[in-house]
Amino acid sequence: MxxxxxxxxxxxxxxxxxxxxxxxxxxxxxxxxxxxxxxxxxxxxxxxxxxxxxxxxxxxxxxxxxxxxxxxxxxxxxxxxxxxxxxxxxxxxxxxxxxxxxxxxxxxxxxxxxxxxxxxxxxxxxxxxxxxxxxxxxxxxxxxxxxxxxxxxxxxxxxxxxxxxxxxxxxxxxxxxxxxxxxxxxxxxxxxxxxxxANPFESVLRAIALDVPGLDLRPQVGIAVAGGTRVVPDLVDVALGIVAEADSHEFHTGRMQLTRDCWRYDELVLDGWDVYRFTYEQVMFQAAWVRSVLVRAERRARATQELRASAGSYA
Known part of the structure; x- marks a missing residue:
């Protein structure tokens, strides 16, 4: 491994x-x-x-x-x-x-x-x-x-x-x-x-994402979930339904923050978003792996869209 x-x-x-x-x-x-x-x-x-x-x-x-x-x-x-x-x-x-x-x-x-x-x-x-x-x-x-x-x-x-x-x-x-x-x-x-x-952590994650062809992750895009509640993830590709988060849980050690983070993640996933979370160490020191995840995420999202389009054409 x-x-x-x-x-x-x-x-x-x-x-x-x-x-x-x-x-x-x-x-x-x-x-x-x-x-x-x-x-x-x-x-x-x-x-x-x-x-x-x-x-x-x-x-x-x-x-x-x-x-x-x-x-x-x-x-x-x-x-x-x-x-x-x-x-x-x-x-x-x-x-x-x-x-x-x-x-x-x-x-x-x-x-x-x-x-x-x-x-x-x-x-x-x-x-x-x-x-x-x-x-x-x-x-x-x-x-x-x-x-x-x-x-x-x-x-x-x-x-x-x-x-x-x-x-x-x-x-x-x-x-x-x-x-x-x-x-x-x-x-x-x-x-x-x-x-x-918000910080270099998020900037570097966006820099990595900008090197992935076909991906259009934009910072701080508002998304309505759970009956209209608005959340603002770090990076969002609206067309592909991808969210990338610079997971800064280590900077927020309280249980209330953990509860909010879990709620936000679950609601985004239930609303159909593909959510990918990256730690500080991964973004700053394992950029090649982070990029590989985003490359696979882009391919997976496009394949899913094409499958849905094909299924819709036969409906």
Whole structure:
């Protein structure tokens, strides 16, 4: 049996996570409300005291990598960019970069020892592309779309829209005007981005789904079930009757939440929807398997529709 499909041997105790680990899982930045289900108050307070987590303002927490990136960029006369810039803007990312990501102008020589401390991108930045030593929100989204894998870039673009640092119209205009290497990938990110995804978990699941031909899973589509009660699944293909859920039960440990989740799942299935649920670990670390499930789900749904159409033609 494939190890990716084996059930866990013990129950995951996320309520015991260290604050910095929980913050990485949540995208590098989070509110107290987002951290509460995962981290005890005393552990969070201790992490702040030790400098493992920063609290720039009450109720808001982020990883110290943000300050590290700013300090290194200042040392190099560089600009904080890519995912480091996304974090500096307060956005969530799929993966917190292991080293600060900064941009220097063409021709700048960086010592080998310094390069080991940073991921250095060489690019020409205009004055309008930089604010307070960091690439502007729109330039950050475009750079991530140009230089990062699709799922990483989509998580950044979704978060940028969700924070309202950029508007859909900004991305639409940039998609029309962008030029240079990697343009098709940049346009794909800009035109696929949606502020409806709640977190990088959902963004990455959508990125995987967008790679499945014939599947049209759209975020946060309302569905009426159980006599008109409205539910809003994470991703819905209305034409094929498929629902894909980024199953975040680990973030909601109460029994009332479990009861609501079970009710929602059962009502969707009874209404004829094919519901597929994916955990954080599967989406973030087993993308090939998740994609294979969605490929099979698309084929199964189409085969079912064709069978029903054939049966109807003989009725």
């Amino acid at each position: 494939d190890g990716a499909l084996r059930p866990p041997r013990r129950r995951d105790t996320l309520s015991r996570m260290e604050a910095d680990a929980a913050l990485r899982r949540l995208g590098g930045t989070a509110t107290r409300a987002e951290l509460r289900p995962l981290v005890a108050k005393r552990r969070l307070r201790r992490a702040v005291e030790l400098g493992l987590v920063l609290r720039p303002r009450p109720g808001r927490y982020l990883l110290p990598e943000v300050d590290t990136a700013r300090a290194l960029a200042h040392e190099l006369t560089a600009v904080v960019s890519l995912r480091s810039a996304a974090l500096a803007h307060g956005w969530k990312v799929k993966t917190v970069p292991p080293r600060p990501e900064v941009t220097v102008p063409p021709g700048r020589k960086i010592a080998l020892g310094t390069r080991r401390r940073a991921a250095v991108l060489t690019s020409r930045l205009e004055g309008a592309d930089v604010a307070a030593g960091t690439t502007t929100p729109l330039r950050t989204v475009i750079d991530c779309a140009r230089h990062l894998p699709f799922d990483e870039a989509l998580a950044v673009a979704d978060s940028a829209l969700r924070s309202r640092s950029v508007r859909p119209a900004d991305l639409a205009m940039a998609a029309r005007e962008v030029r240079g290497p990697g343009r098709p990938g940049v346009v794909r990110v800009l035109t696929s981005a949606s502020g409806r995804a």
